[in-house]
Amino acid sequence: MNALRNLFKDRTGFPEVVVPLADAPTPPNAEKMSGSDVESNANSLDKASSQEKGAYVPQGDVLTLEGLRAEVESALASSGHDSAYDRKAKIINRAIQDIGMGRYQWELFFVCGMGWIADNLWLQGVALTLTQLSLEFNISESHVRFTTCALFVGLIVGASFWGIASDAIGRRPAFNITLFLCAVFGLAAGGGPNWIGTCALYACLGLGVGGNLPVDAAIFLEFLPFASGNILSMLAIFWSVGNLIASLLAWAYIPNYSCSGAEACTKENNMGWRYLVLTLGAITMLMFCVRYFWFTLYESPKFLVARGRQSEAVAAVQGIAYRNKAKTWLTEEVLNEIGGYPEETEDQTLTYTEVIKRNLSKFSGNQIKPLFATKRLGITTVLIWFIWTCIGMGYTLFNAFLPQYLSSNTTTYETYRNYAITAVVGLPGPVLACYTVDLKYVGRKGTMAVSTMLTGVLLFCFTAVDNPKTQLVCSALESFFQMIMYGVLYAYTPEVFPAPNRGTGSGIASCLNRIAGLCAPIIGIYASSNPSAPIYASGALILVSFVAMLLLPIETAGKQAL
Template identity: 45%
Template structure:
């Protein structure tokens, strides 16, 4: 069914003028001004949210929980792939040793993450969510396998940057897309999605533990033992392939997940995104497919969206069209409107929005520095601290790493429960979790035994995954659909930019030369940022995201 794209007198009947005086219409106009979004879009969102709620929480959303989780899984498994195997890579002949620039591999990954999160996040508001959804896992898989075959350190860094470009789009895009298919009553599932982030850390540590324990060289023999050919023992491709096998395995795993996502769990374009660019009929079709998979029915029609838009035609000069029959030129014009910077300026259009957006970007940036200061070098930290306590085996290091990763899973579950409790909500939960992570990291610096080290690292991991779960659910809820990808992209890019400084601090600062130095810095940032979270002006518990 198509409706003329021009605004004509026979479309707007006299009844609509009466409706326009209704208090609910005025309330919506006020909300649209406060949120700096177009009234027509807001009116359609109310209808669309009701339709998605009527579809219920069913098979469609649960399948999407798994396929969206693949992206969060990928994000953390590659962060861990650097942190865990870096000491083994540093042993490779002709690679920088651990005390020098080997940690700049993390810098290379973050360069790719910055470009990827910005590109994929902002493009999601222009060309849609599906392109990034289908491309990111595939790219990280291809370059992950290639990284395992790196002949030298420069090539490895280049390929890690390429992995970062691919995987960088997962956090800003996958969470936003999942949210846009959820009924308002189940938005806590976005926080629970962080469960996959924690699982990625567990799987990454297990894969690395298996291969590094069996296929790593004996550093005590380097330059000492004479080989049968008369050369001195060194770590090379004949005895130090554990890190390569780890990369091969994780890259192949990404390709498997990409195939599952594309063929087994194919997704529709977000109906909210489709409405935001004027493609109402396609949005309606998607809602009906959701209802069908959930074994229910939907009565949503294009006419419902058109009727909801009618009272606001005079208040929206750009979208004076109540329906979705856009010409090619109109679609091109709308695309350029997205590219013009409106999506960015719209995030700061009112004092409340500007304060909220600025705080979110600051929080992402602060945590983006604090988290890798400790976690990006956790493998080497555990090796150093456990050696101090008398545990020197590689199994001791990687078993400790796996324990703390597993505790992060529980943190995600607790976070999903607390964000639904009206007495805590998103802001309090997020701030409390972040402060507690800092407290236990401070306690970690005083640990004297291997049991204390393992216990405190695990507890800190619990709180870290909890606050990240809430944060990555909260931000997409605050940003409205037309600017959600852009807002997530700015926040995620802020996190990646500050993350660049973690390896620089670790390599060049005096604090980075002791195991506890970065931990002190990370703990202090966590506590300060947790207090900042209480200043956020918007609480999203009990509200449905636009």
């Protein structure tokens, strides 16, 4: 198995997939583009050029070394960096984009989806254990919500740490370690000795879960052609799958192996939540094994160039072409001709300190300022960050405590059955979003706004009725539209920011989302003694997000990223 997994390491390249630069598939009019057009093309691809296997078909113009050099120089003019590393990174970007969408990207889509599964698997899994933790450890139903705070502390620290660490130690180690940490501490949490110990273990597993989305998203976006950009919305399906798995397992375990409020609760008669957590940990470990042993993840070519491992970077790109049954023009000679030969150019590699400084510089004033370069872009940036903050708090206020809300009017069995039904209904939401985001009169903004509005309205309907069946209908429909909302928002956010500052804009949005999620349980505990108050607040926050979406001045459907 190790020999299979390390097959790539034993090869110096895939010469059978290499073609001369002049014979390489290339977008039409590659040499006739102005500076702004070249920058756009260097960071994204034209949908109309996508052909079978995701490769480009020549349209009369030939990509030459001089033309490629012009593209790179134009792209670097607005990036703020111009070293041998930066030049070679731009060339690698172009080579990967010319290879197009294929088998490697689809397999990567599947294994990256496991990170999305783990994220919601544990977010919902922890929520599903709150009632039983309250009974077993004699914690009030209000204060047991601090358990969710512990998880979010881990999520925030994990997202911050692994986002930087993946640039220092490489994408591949971070890609595997995050899921492994999640699995190990998840299994350990199943044996939590007391409430404080269980919260600590939840926080530790959050360190792994929190790193999944930033690392997985960075890997997937790095290899995804622009023509397949709507697939980003499809990743939310895996988020729904995580919710579904946790819900079905909770329905199977907790009603059958748990105590009720009418009897003394001990570890022996309240094993349901432990069985749930142990099973979730085992599933996470299985996903780690699939990632580690089944899928051959090529290390980030740009990371390899930064570490001075140029031949491995070229072999990685050629490996992607080989897996896709496509061709590539990338060779070390092309890299050296434009980026400089290693023996002649000193700045071929970046030290660990430089890597970290570059990563941290994304959040400096020099990196944030371009997000406000124009009035239109500045308004968009503020609105996007505001939307992510509101939704982060609104989502957690309702979904993280939904089992507690449902249990007030139903039996334990009905509570977890209804939660599972809600998860099933939400599953097809991202699939619908994948098609509506490219409709002419709907687009990203229309899909987001309509689904967000309906989500907020359904939250108020949930609190306005006391009938459990009507509440089930409201929560199920809310789940469906909520998954559409999240799926499109995940795709729209990176598209709307300029490429050189995309990581900064998206990173701040994600950070605000997690911080708001951390604050949500505290608000739910202390804001009001009325159990419906957090749901009202959730609905209001979602509707405020809907208004903000209507004000977004940029529509990205059918357009290249900046």
